[in-house]
Every structure is written in C-alpha cells, then in structure tokens.
Amino acid sequence: QVQLVESGGGLVQAGGSLKLSCTASGRTFTGYTMGWFRQAPGKERVFVGAISWSDGRTYYPDSGKGRFTISRDNAKNLVYLQMDSLKPEDTAVYYCAASHAALDSGSRYSTTYHYWGQGTQVTVSS
Numbered sequence: 001q002v003q004l005v006e007s008g009g010g011l012v013q014a015g016g017s018l019k020l021s022c023t024a025s026g027r028t029f030t031g032y033t034m035g036w037f038r039q040a041p042g043k044e045r046v047f048v049g050a051i052s053w054s055d056g057r058t059y060y061p062d063s064g065k066g067r068f069t070i071s072r073d074n075a076k077n078l079v080y081l082q083m084d085s086l087k088p089e090d091t092a093v094y095y096c097a098a099s100h101a102a103l104d105s106g107s108r109y110s111t112t113y114h115y116w117g118q119g120t121q122v123t124v125s126s
Contacts, residue, residue, distance in 0.1 A: 002026040002115045004096045009120030012086055020081040020120060022096030029053040033099040033107050034079045036070060038092035038122075045110050048094070051079060052103040059107050086124045093119040 008020040022034065035050035049060040051070045058070050069082040079096060097113035106112050 002098060004098060004115055004117035006094060006096050006117045006120040009094060009122045011123045011125060014086060014088055014124055014126050016086050016124075017082070017084045018086065018122060020083070020094055020096075020122070022079040022081075022117060024077045024079065024096075024098065029077070029098065031100070031102065033101055033103045033112075034070075034072065035097045035099065035107055035113055036068075036079075036081045037095045037097060037110060038090075039095070039119075040092040043092075045095070046092075047108040047110070048081065050099075050103055050107040057103055059103055059105070061108060083122070086122075088124045088126045091122060091124050093121050095119045 003025045005023045012018050032053045033050050036048040037045045038048055039045040049070045051058045051072055067085050072079045096117040098115040099113045
C-alpha cells in the first residue's frame with residue numbers, strides 16, 4: 001500500500017525558508033511523478049511543482065519558478081520541497097502526491113495523482 005507522509009512544516013517569518021519532506025513507501029516509484037500541491041483555507045488546491053522519480057526532471061508553474069525547488073533522494077525514498085523567500089500568501093497546507101503517469105504538462109492537475117499524503121501546515125507571518 002502506497003503511503004506518503006509529509007513533514008517539515010511550521011511557522012516562519014516572511015523572507016525565510018522551509019524545506020518540506022515527503023517520505024514515500026509501499027512500492028517502487030520508478031516511472032512515477034511526485035507532485036507538491038498546496039491549499040489555503042477556502043481556496044482550491046494549487047499545483048506547486050513536480051519531479052520525475054526516475055530522472056529528476058522538474059516542472060513548475062510560472063508562479064513558483066525561482067522560489068520553490070523540488071528534489072528527490074531515491075535511496076531514501078524522499079522527495080523535498082525547498083521554499084525560499086516565503087511570503088504570507090504562501091501560507092497553506094502542503095501536500096505530496098504520487099502519479100503513475102510520466103512527468104508532463106498534465107502533472108499540474110490534481111486529478112493526475114493517485115496517492116496523497118495527509119499534508120503539512122506552513123504558516124508565513126508578516
């Protein structure tokens with residue numbers, strides 16, 4: 001059974017950094033796409049970025065380029081989301097997700113993903 005567990009969330013001041021981790025277990029993730037999404041209260045879930053488990057290629061929305069970086073450690077079954085220059089509007093619950101599909105432009109849609117973590121809260125104070 002696939003399980004995704006996020007960690008590393010917390011409270012940070014504007015301009016600060018946080019690094020979230022997603023521990024993936026339950027199968028071999030070769031060929032999978034691992035995505036990060038966030039959801040603020042009362043708002044829709046938003047795509048933050050994704051990474052190919054196999055070759056490390058990444059895909060980001062234009063809004064996230066430059067401040068957010070996704071990486072993975074295949075040996076440890078970990079996916080990371082490094083967030084820099086955080087803003088109060090980055091406050092949200094951040095979710096890790098896994099998709100059977102290869103990384104492409106469709107990776108920005110939450111419906112592409114088959115497995116989800118429980119989320120971790122990130123709060124950015126002004």
